[in-house]
Amino acid sequence: MISEQSWADARVLWDYHQMHHELRPCSVAIGLGSHDLGVADTAADLYRRGMAPLIVFTGATSPTTQERMPRGEAVHYRERALELGVPSSAVLVEPKARNTGENIRLARALIDEAGVDVASVLLISKPYEERRAYATARMLWPEVEVVSASTSTSFDDYVASIGDVSLVIDMLVGALQRLLLYPQEGFIISQSVPSGVEASFKRLCVAGFTSRLVR
Known part of the structure; x- marks a missing residue:
């Protein structure tokens, strides 16, 4: 749940x-x-x-x-x-x-x-x-x-199309982690991550949505 x-x-x-x-x-x-x-x-x-x-x-x-x-x-x-x-x-x-x-x-x-x-x-x-x-x-x-x-769709509709809300949240969390890490590796430009976004990311990690994280 x-x-x-x-x-x-x-x-x-x-x-x-x-x-x-x-x-x-x-x-x-x-x-x-x-x-x-x-x-x-x-x-x-x-x-x-x-x-x-x-x-x-x-x-x-x-x-x-x-x-x-x-x-x-x-x-x-x-x-x-x-x-x-x-x-x-x-x-x-x-x-x-x-x-x-x-x-x-x-x-x-x-x-x-x-x-x-x-x-x-x-x-x-x-x-x-x-x-x-x-x-x-x-x-x-x-x-x-x-x-x-990208395809114009809401979060709820995208979740429904995939059929697995936990997987979608895992992917959102993994993508955010890469935005934080990859500038240090020279893979992407650095972008500002608002404090509210980072707080949501951390709460989702604590909640266990971690399968797509870079180890």
Whole structure:
């Protein structure tokens, strides 16, 4: 049973992890691979809305996606986007990345190879990974403007779609820990974490939502 305090703390982290950027047309969209096909759905929707003329899907497989996406995350994302009406000519696939840093580096290399001039990137991720994806891109590709995007959904609806509230809260906590730790490793830029967000993070750790923490 999840306590009212843990629900409230989880919502604090959920809101913080999203950048709340105003969408605008960008040079290219990059969809970051994961277990969530909603990233591909959102990329297709934004393409149809004229937010980017080209989509790059990036991602190999992981233990959580190997069964669901045996051909690789980026490949499955591309197939989904084509099903949703995106033309094949508007999609590039980067099939080797296994973490967010590789997503950015390898997608950038593929875009450079294609000869695309990039001033801005529409970076599409899971809702609770927006901030870390943004911070990674700003570290590795500082010369471009990054506009963050994800599936528009509430915390409650996202929990319902996953079907496991404890797992979702574990993921929120793990993502926040990485925002605190990874700047020291040079993986991401440092960002301000409000005291209320850090307090919610600590309470959730004490409450046992720790399965996704870096040990």
